[in-house]
Amino acid sequence: MYRQSNLFLEKIIKENINNLGKINGISIIIVSHILPDKLDFIQILSKYFKIEFIIPKPKSIDKNTFDKLKNEFDILQITRDEIYKNQEIIFEKIKNIQNKIIIIDIGGYFSKIIKKLEEKFNNKIIGIIEDTENGHQKYEKIIKNISIPIISVARSVLKNGEDFLIGQSIVFSTDYVLRLNNILLHNKYAGIIGFGKIGKSIAIDLKGKNIQLGINDINPYKGIEVLTYGYNFLSKEELFTKSDIIFLATGNYGLKGEDFENLKNNVILASVTSSDDEININYLIENFETKIINEYTTKYTKNGKNIYLLYGGNAINFINNAVVGEFIYLVQAEIIHIIFKLYKKNGLNNENNSIYSIENNEKIYIPQLWLKYFI
Incomplete structure (x- = not known):
């Protein structure tokens, strides 16, 4: 299954390169469950972007997956509350990043400090992609105070099967x-x-x-x-x-x-x-x-x-291990699609002070490809 997911996610990236062009100089910070179905996603991302560090969700760590990832990536084991209480840890890491940054979040880990990140690092952070409903709600509370675009997949039609x-x-x-x-x-x-x-x-x-x-x-x-x-x-x-x-x-x-x-x-x-x-x-x-x-x-x-x-x-x-099978790759594909859109600034901004979502007609190629690969 994971090899097939590798091919599918690679195809999604190539589709985006064909449509939007190659991308350079983008770093990714990832908050993630460290489970087997995340491994291909993170490794595929690392082929095209620089993964600066990964923050594991502490209650969802598969040891074998964690051991594989820690050999390849910088793993920062810090909770959401610890990020808020020890903000300098995050500031110090981001200060040393030369590229533009996209944050892939789960559960609003950065929601309490995003305003300070924006003030401290100007336009270095070009967007946050939130994966969950509770994270969506956290960013909703602060969206009017920031200019960084927040894009949520929590309510995406592609997440219906997973949910x-x-x-x-x-x-x-x-x-x-x-x-x-x-x-x-x-x-x-x-x-x-x-x-x-x-x-x-x-x-x-x-x-x-x-x-x-x-x-x-x-x-x-x-x-x-x-x-x-x-x-x-x-x-x-x-x-x-x-x-x-x-x-x-x-x-x-x-x-x-x-x-x-x-x-x-x-x-x-x-x-x-x-x-x-x-x-x-x-x-x-x-x-x-x-x-x-x-x-x-x-x-x-x-x-x-x-x-x-x-x-x-x-x-x-x-x-x-919260197994949802191949359906997880639909949302992972949408996240990849959003990374490209953020980089190209194609219609993504925070002018309306609201959380952004991708229109269904724009991402219909994702389920079309998924059906070819997984049925």
Whole structure:
């Protein structure tokens, strides 16, 4: 599969060279999950651009992939919070880069310091490409304060297949961890907070397993969509009262503060993204007694009420490498396409103070090529 992906991604680059011309003097900074399906992508990029350094997402590191990458690239092991607290580390690295820079981000790692980067390095950073919904939301909050273009693939049509399969993998990995605890998913009432693409996929999978479920989303339009799918739309209060297990799929603090006090006793919590984007863990630590049950399960107890948090509140599917197969290469191809557009400044700017996305008609060649290579 990886050799085929290599050919496909190489073809995407050649298509862009044919259309936009060769590119010179571009450096890439990458925030990435260090998983097998990222290896070809990073190595292909390094043939055409200078990879300055890679920041691994700490909860999604495959050791074999990490060992291969560290032999070829500069790996900077730093968390999103550490970037904000120790900004000089990033400033020092960027100061020594001679080329123009494009940042490929996951989860808004640079969102808190991008204004300072812009002020400090003028026009050296020519764009940021964000891959995830929670990162998209982080950049949305600051986009009006910067001139650097932010291009998001989080809501791209090319990401639909990946997001659907992520939802399926969330259910698979949750079921796996529950079975390690001698618990079966099938007789639980499931709640889902967030009815975006991944939340919707979780609902479809659970419904297919004949599991009762209720869904909440703060967007009333999503509430209507929930009902059109034939699911139960619940207030948060109702969902807390009913749910034996809750899937958190908002990317924007699905649970925080006193929400934890209102959860059902012995509730199980599973997240689709990083804990610092979805769950206020500090509240649990400060207000509940903590007990490690096993590698993937932590129990929080207060006044006789138990809350079981899976995988520390991080994306549960990464315990099984979050496999989505060949669909991952669609988004990787779009990121390559965006790199070329940023370099050529072809219609990408921040004049409207909004996050940019690539129109479907412009990138239709990507799924056309993908179908030739993978079916």
